[in-house]
Amino acid sequence: MLLLRSHHLLLPHAARILARRAPPLPRTAAAAARLRPLRMSASNHSGAGASSTSAPSPPPAPAVPKSRIPFCPACGSPTKLAVPDGDEKMRAVCSSCGRVHYENPKMVVGCLVEHDNKVLLCRRKIEPAYGLWTLPAGYLEVGESAAEGASRETLEEACADVEIVSPFAQLDIPLIGQSYIIFRARMKTPCFSPGSESLECALFALDDIPFDSLAFSSIIVTLRMYIEDVKAGNIKFHYCTINKRIGAGPSDLRSFDIDNHLAV
Ligand SMILES: [Zn+2]
Numbered sequence: 542m543l544l545l546r547s548h549h550l551l552l553p554h555a556a557r558i559l560a561r562r563a564p565p566l567p568r569t570a571a572a573a574a575r576l577r578p579l580r581m582s583a584s585n586h587s588g589a590g591a592s593s594t595s596a597p598s599p600p601p602a603p604a605v606p607k608s609r610i611p612f613c614p615a616c617g618s619p620t621k622l623a624v625p626d627g628d629e630k631m632r633a634v635c636s637s638c639g640r641v642h643y644e645n646p647k648m649v650v651g652c653l654v655e656h657d658n659k660v661l662l663c664r665r666k667i668e669p670a671y672g673l674w675t676l677p678a679g680y681l682e683v684g685e686s687a688a689e690g691a692s693r694e695t696l697e698e699a700c701a702d703v704e705i706v707s708p709f710a711q712l713d714i715p716l717i718g719q720s721y722i723i724f725r726a727r728m729k730t731p732c733f734s735p736g737s738e739s740l741e742c743a744l745f746a747l748d749d750i751p752f753d754s755l756a757f758s759s760i761i762v763t764l765r766m767y768i769e770d771v772k773a774g775n776i777k778f779h780y781c782t783i784n785k786r787i788g789a790g791p792s793d794l795r796s797f798d799i800d801n802h803l804a805v
Contacts, residue, residue: 608633610642646718649759650690651678652726653709653767654701654733659744660767661733662751663698666740670756676723676763677701687722695726699742701733710766710779712759717785721759725776747771758783758797766804777804 608620610633618637625632625641633642653676654661662674677698681690688705695703703726712721735742745751747768755761762783770776781802789796 609644613638613640614642615640644718646713646715646720648681648687648690649678649719649721650681650687650694651676651721651723652691652695652703652705653723653763654695654699654703654726654728655706656728656731656744659746660750660764661695661699661701661728661742662745663735663739663742665738665756666735667738672740673754673756674751675756675760678721678723678760688724691722691724691726696736698736698739699733700736701742702729703727704729708778709776710763710781712762712779712781712783714759714783714785716787719759721763723759723763758785762797762799779804 608622610620612618613620613633613635616635616638618635620633620642621636622631623634624630625634628641633644634640635642652661661677663677664674665671677695678691679694679698681687682693685693692703692705695701706725706727708722709725710721710723712723714720733742750764750768752761752764755764762781766779767776779802782800784798784800786796
């Protein structure tokens with residue numbers, strides 16, 4: 542079993558439960574509202590004997606929701622946030638043509654390239670996580686399959702021409718609206734070199750993977766699952782949810798927990 546679970550990561554669950562009771566806000570505004578510290582007046586600190594005549598603290602200013610789709614993709618007019626009829630969530634609604642624009646999670650696809658009992662990693666030449674190691678992966682493009690996108694990203698980032706072996710993991714990250722699909726792959730010819738988005742590429746034995754300088758929680762989880770499977774002699778397909786702690790850095794090893802782990 543993975544050892545990623547830790548007790549202090551129950552906090553995001555509590556935050557989500559509390560958030561369900563509040564009117565829906567865009568994700569960024571909701572996160573800001575949850576992060577706002579509780580304010581206590583001086584009289585509150587004095588406990589049960591506090592004077593009831595102390596002036597109450599002014600209520601915190603309500604978070605002002607902002608659309609992450611500020612302009613209508615159809616007509617270019619500004620959008621406003623509103624709950625459309627029959628919906629439950631705030632959406633970006635065009636102030637001119639009235640179209641409703643939905644914000645949906647993005648799909649990230651990548652390859653776990655196996656070669657001589659090693660895996661291929663790329664050191665990022667771009668932000669975020671400049672200088673840290675990752676599997677070749679990136680956003681899926683419209684018009685390509687997940688497998689095609691994973692192969693393309695591997696060619697772009699590691700100049701490696703690969704064939705897909707099997708799906709290895711799907712990892713959902715609800716807080717940031719991303720879902721990863723990682724494929725096992727092999728190089729058609731054992732050639733690779735850094736692409737324009739990589740500082741360097743290298744094959745790592747599983748015991749030498751630089752866990753202290755990996756770029757993203759999704760990559761950490763993927764590689765831990767893979768190492769566990771290889772050492773058990775049984776490589777599976779994994780599904781799980783990565784719950785990131787609000788405000789934590791993407792590579793903070795303590796910034797996430799995994800839930801709903803299924804392995805078949
Ligand atoms: Zn419009």
